[in-house]
Amino acid sequence: MEVAEMNDNPSDQKVKIDQESNILKNNPWIENLFEGVYTVDVDRKILYWNQGAMTITGYNSADIIRRSCFDNILDHVNEDGVGLCFDGCPLKATIEDGVEREAAVYLRHKSGHRVPVKVRTIPLRDREQTIIGALELFTENKDEVSIRNSLENYKRQSNEDFLTKASNRRYFLAMIESKIREFKIMGTPFGIAFLDIDNFKHVNDSFGHEVGDKVLKILTETIQSNLRKNDLLGRWGGEEFVILFSDVDSDGLMIASEKARKLVAASSLKLSDQYLNITISIGATLFIENDDCDSIVTRADQLMYLSKRSGKNKVTIG
Structure with missing residues (x-):
């Protein structure tokens, strides 16, 4: 996704990513996806949080918006229980190098238990192709979840x-x-x-x-x-x-x-x-x-x- 051209200073980057988040918020198709979708700025502060994200995690947008994703909220870990927020975070890596990533991780639900999810991270760029944040799409990992009718x-x-x-x-x-x-x-x-x-x-x-x-x-x-x-x-x-x-x-x-x-x-x-x-x-x-x-x-x-x-x-x- 791209937003309108502006000068590349931190305040302008904030305006750009806010514009990007508002575009998503006003898009009913994205807002009502079953999959979780959220966006962050380059400091990994969460700016957009859709209904799917709320359903999967138990957190509503008021719990999440303007908080850093590493601020003891979702607290992603791998299958060994090792925290990924500061070392191994696919969202952080995508912001740094612009490469899309997919990973299987475990987030912490608002109630405290661990939920297996598949995540995909995508860089957000302005018209000059400067990275101004990232989008993460995540869904419950059905390969790890017992499905019973x-x-x-x-x-x-x-x-x-x-x-x-x-x-x-x-x-x-x-x-x-x-x-x-x-x-x-x-x-x-x-x-x-x-x-x-x-x-x-x-x-x-x-x-x-x-x-x-x-x-x-x-x-x-x-x-x-x-x-x-x-x-x-x-x-x-x-x-x-x-x-x-x-x-x-x-x-x-x-x-x-x-x-x-x-x-x-x-x-x-x-x-x-x-x-x-x-x-x-x-x-x-x-x-x-x-x-x-x-x-x-x-x-x-x-x-x-x-x-x-x-x-x-x-x-x-x-």
């Missing part, structure tokens, strides 16, 4: 934990039994990760059970949004959860468990005057020949306690 949702209602909407313990155990049968017939490997929220009692004691419930929901939303289609998250009880990883070897189990740990650690719950960070300790193990449902879960549980005793916010494989 209404019939499947209806069938699963009786199998869900009421609070978190993760699978309940009964359904999860039934799925383990199914995987055991598959292993014995076809030799398909699978693994279990047993996880516990670190310092959860302190959260309940310090902030109350309502905040504790929100932490449980954020953890569930973050992990479920980033599981493969055939993996399953279940709530075991209290602050304990379990993940069933289908068709994995030892390396794959470690990678998947670490991904869950890092994404949870990169999530947080916004309180009135602070962000409450969340971490989990994980024990993970593969099903072996003589295992049954109880033995594999017990082994994963014991490995989780090794992670607790060795400092928390860790994964132990065994």
